[in-house]
Amino acid sequence: MWTAMMFSRTSVALPISLVLGAMSCSRSSDIPSMPDVVADPSTVSISDPVGDTFGLPGGTQWDITGLTVTRETDGITVRLDFANDVSLPLVADPNALVGLVELDLDQNRATGKLGYVDQLRKDGGSTGLGVESALNLSQIADDSTLFVYNMGGNPTGKAKVTIGGHRLTIRVPSVLIGNDDGYVDAAVIVGNQGRSPTDLAPQTGHLSLLPPGTR
DSSP states (O other): OOOHTTTTTTTTOOOOOGGGGTTTOOOOOOOOOOOOOOOTEEEEEEEEEEEEOOOOSSSSOOEEEEEEEEHHHHHHEEEESSOOOOOOTTTOTTTOOOEEEEETTTTTTGGOOOOOHHHHHHSSSSOOOOOOOEEEEGGHHHHHHEEEEEETEEEEEEEEEEEETTTEEEEGGGGGGTOSSSOOOOEEEEEEESOOOEEOOSSSSSSHHHHHHHO
């Protein structure tokens, strides 16, 4: 099952040979997706088309419509918007939302791991990320927290999750991401628990929250 491989404890560090062989892992493009930097330079957002899901038939097609990252003084906030109503995932529900938000903390592709977004996508594209941290959407607990993992696949702690309507928001303290400065690159892949991945964002490259003066 794809979820067992993608979201195991060591998912960030697993070699590519352990990933589903039928899915492409090509890195054909590493151009960052153009973010929407509005009045607040500490926030970037990208939109994702509605109806662009690619999951196997028979399960909920979780459809991302937006990815947002906000830098704060003591961490980052990651916001995911969906075309679907979002609720707390239930272990026994094959249609439950699962997924992974991958972060390139130093914004350097050469220093991190090959991410699962690139390993599981079907379009031959690439995020251009060197993944150093991941937020595991597949393990949202009853207390509305999820595990954050480092590059070695080890948990660094739990981040708080807020779910409402079509939106899921994750507040990640900086201590859980190596006291990073909050300027990160990011991408996300989601799917249903019982069948397959269904959508990723952005479609090309990655969201990039850059320090002032480097945009």
